[in-house]
Amino acid sequence: MKFEGTDSYVADGELRAAVNAAIALERPLLIKGEPGTGKTELAHQVARAIGAPLIEWHVKSTTKAQQGLYEYDAVARLRDSQLGEERVHDITNYIRKGKLWEAFTADERPILLIDEIDKADIEFPNDLLLELDRMEFHVYETGETVKAAKRPIVIITSNNEKELPDAFLRRCFFHYIAFPDEATMREIVEVHFPKLKSRLLAEALKLFYEIRDVPGLKKKPSTSELLDWLKLLLVEDIDPALLAERDPRKLIPPLHGALLKNEQDVMLFEKLAFMARRNSGPGGPQGPGAA
Template sequence: MRFEGTDAYVATEDLTMAVNAAVALERPLLVKGEPGTGKTELARQVAEALGLRMIEWSIKSTTKAQQGLYEYDAVSRLRDSQLGDERVNDVSNYIRKGKLWQAFEAGEKIVLLIDEVDKADIEFPNDLLQELDRMEFHVYETGETVQARHRPIVIITSNNEKELPDAFLRRCFFHYIRFPEPEVLKKIVEVHHPGIKQELLSVALTQFYEIREQPGLKKKPSTSEVLDWLKLLLAEDMDPADLRREGANALPKLHGALLKNEQDVHLFERLAFMARRQGR
């Protein structure tokens, strides 16, 4: 069972090695990187390539680790007991299975994605240490122990918004997805926009990397944003000459796809103003 990338996902050699190492070690793969570099999509493509079902647990700031195991609805049970409902005699009727429970009881090997783990409270990763390590947990209300029938391939993503605990990191195989080099990004673009004219692609990517490397930029545009930008350029039937003319004024065409806050827009507006003054 080896991952080599897919037709829809350009995986670098070090990324495929990381995925296969995590699978061989049977440890969670912790994937970090800038937002929009394909961390979540990686899990989907690993599942697709290996022919496995995927269960996705999207983490929010309010998510607790217990929710991934199960939740006990004591309020509903109390209400039903007051109404004389016979369901109250079986406590399992009030147990809601979480994503880890669903993954553990699966009848086949699956991919479990724990997406954006750094959004939750700092204690969240620590609260899952034993469950991810031993692949089992105890249900106190019913007295049962839930064990993984098949150890899932666990992929955990992080946008690096906060540091993760050392004890959690020790149990993971770590990989950082670096922003792709121009040649790799070209391959990614060609997967999403097959047949794009090479001259337009070359001019657009040159301008894109210049934007990313601009000093003072608050949020660098990501892979997903350059794909959106190119989609708009193609929809508007732009040609390389249009981009070159715009590049001379420093503010890129359709810049709303690349610049996502007013500070960065103002930065390029100032650069455009200075370029026009110097051109007089």
């Protein structure tokens, strides 16, 4: 069972090696990287490549580790007992299985995605140490032990919003998805837009990387935002010559709302454009980062 990438997901050699190492070691694969670099999509593509079912657990700030195991609805049982319901005599009617329970009891060896683990409380990773290590947990209300029949392939993503505990990190195989260089990005774009004209792609990529290099940018545009922008350029039939312009008065790119996601960055480009207009002349600023 090896991951070699797919026709719709560009994975470099190091990423493929990381996935296969985690599978061989039977350890969770911890994936970090900038938002929009394909961390979540990796789990989908690994599942597709090896023909495994995918179970997704999307973590929020309010998510507790126990929810991944199971939840006991004592309130519902109390209400049913007051109403004289027959189902109240079977406690399993009030136990909701979590994503780990679902993964541990799956008929086929699944991919378990724990997405954006760093959104939760700092204790969340520690609370899952034993379960991910032993691949089993105890259900106190019924006295049963749920144990993985087939050890799931666990992929955990993090946007690095907070540090993860050392004890948790020791149990994972780690890989950082570096932001793609221009050559790799071209491959990614060609997967999604195989018929994109070469000149439009060249000018769009050049402008995209110039924007990412602007000093003081609060949120650099990501791969997914580039793909959205390219889709809009195609829909609006934008002339590549418009992207090729380096007019200091037009530093904000067309349809920039797909790339710049907050008012501070838009204001930064407006300020750079103002400074470029004031200082324009022979030998003056020529690109978004020139000011």
